[in-house]
Amino acid sequence: NAGVTQTPKFQVLKTGQSMTLQCAQDMNHNSMYWYRQDPGMGLRLIYYSASEGTTDKGEVPNGYNVSRLNKREFSLRLESAAPSQTSVYFCASNVLGVSTDTQYFGPGTRLTVL
Amino acid sequence: GNSVTQMEGPVTLSEEAFLTINCTYTATGYPSLFWYVQYPGEGLQLLLKATKADDKGSNKGFEATYRKETTSFHLEKGSVQVSDSAVYFCALSSVSNDYKLSFGAGTTVTVRA
Numbered sequence: 001n002a003g004v005t006q007t008p009k010f011q012v013l014k015t016g017q018s019m020t021l022q023c024a025q026d027m028n029h030n031s032m033y034w035y036r037q038d039p040g041m042g043l044r045l046i047y048y049s050a051s052e053g054t055t056d057k058g059e060v061p062n063g064y065n066v067s068r069l070n071k072r073e074f075s076l077r078l079e080s081a082a083p084s085q086t087s088v089y090f091c092a093s094n095v096l097g098v099s100t101d102t103q104y105f106g107p108g109t110r111l112t113v114l
Numbered sequence: 115g116n117s118v119t120q121m122e123g124p125v126t127l128s129e130e131a132f133l134t135i136n137c138t139y140t141a142t143g144y145p146s147l148f149w150y151v152q153y154p155g156e157g158l159q160l161l162l163k164a165t166k167a168d169d170k171g172s173n174k175g176f177e178a179t180y181r182k183e184t185t186s187f188h189l190e191k192g193s194v195q196v197s198d199s200a201v202y203f204c205a206l207s208s209v210s211n212d213y214k215l216s217f218g219a220g221t222t223v224t225v226r227a
Contacts, residue, residue, distance in 0.1 A: 004157070033214075042118075042203060042217035043158070050212075058214065090157055101207075102148075103215060105157035 002026055004106035006091050012112045013081045021076040021109050023091030031094050032074035033058075033103065034066060036087040043090065049074055081113045116141045116211045120204045120218035127194055127225050135189040135221045137178075137204035145208035147171075147180055147187040148215070152201040161189075161202070194225045 004025045013019055025032065030051045035043040045058030047066040055066050063085060065077045074093075078085060088110050092103040121136040139145065146165045150158040162171030167182035178189045187204060204218040 040219050042219045043215075044217075045214055048214065092158075101213070102160045102163065105150075105159065107155075107157045 004091055004093055004104050006089075006106035006109050008109060009107065010110050012114065013078075014114050015082060017081050018077065018079050019081065019111075020078075021089055021091075021111075022073070023075065023106060024073045025091075025093040025104070026072065027093065027095075027104065028071070029093035029095050029104070030071070031096060031101075032068065033092040034064075034074070034076045035090045035092065036060065036085075037090060037108070038087050046076065046089075081111075083113045085111065086113045087111060116145065116206055116208060116216040118204050118206055118216055118218035120202075121221055122219070124222040124224060127223070129196060129225055129227055130193045131225075133189075133191045133194045133198070133223065135202055135204075135223070137187045137189065137218060139185050139187065139204075139206050141185075141206055141208050141216075142210045143208050144182075145206040147178070148205040148207070149176070149178055149187070149189050150203045150205060150217075152203065152220075154200070158203065194223075196225045196227050199223060199225045 007022045033048040034046040049055045049068040052071045091106040094101045094103045117140045148163045149161040151161045152158045162173040164171040164180035170179045176191045201220045205215045
């Protein structure tokens with residue numbers, strides 16, 4: 001049981017380049033999330049998908065797009081990368097979007113934009 | 115809106131010392147409260163949680179009690195080990211924010227042998 005997997009683990013981009021971060025979970029969870037982690041700021045929600053076929057903006061969605069490809073997969077796309085998007089990106093999932101529900105996190109993608 | 119404030123780090127301790135990380139929150143209604151831990155190079159994992167007032171969450175020797183009267187959820191461990199070196203995040207989830215998690219800034223804890 002792999003849990004939540006993310007690819008790639010590391011990526012370096014030049015300003016203006018595009019890329020897609022991939023996330024997959026094998027726990028049959030309904031809800032999936034993308035966060036970014038920056039020093040001193042905790043984790044901030046970029047986008048989430050409460051269920052297959054739906055996506056919604058989080059706290060910091062500008063510069064990103066997402067696709068919930070199916071129940072297992074939720075990708076994050078940077079269309080034109082900027083240095084301000086240098087961060088560690090985490091994908092997470094849980095069964096249902098309820099307050100008591102634990103979120104399970106992937107290992108993260110460390111992105112540097114030059 | 116919801117917010118979480120936790121003690122700033124970094125915190126450096128000797129092995130077997132007592133650890134406390136303060137966490138206070140602002141939320142409407144009755145949020146659920148969580149402590150997540152991030153070991154070096156890894157993603158976050160749930161350490162413990164409490165879903166109603168006066169509940170105590172516990173795991174791996176860590177404890178935290180949901181105090182509604184002081185809007186706090188402080189993390190404690192009586193005797194830390196080197197393996198407890200990590201970043202600790204306090205978080206909350208509530209219906210007022212569609213159950214999305216709100217995180218504190220994180221506290222880096224280093225335990226020296």
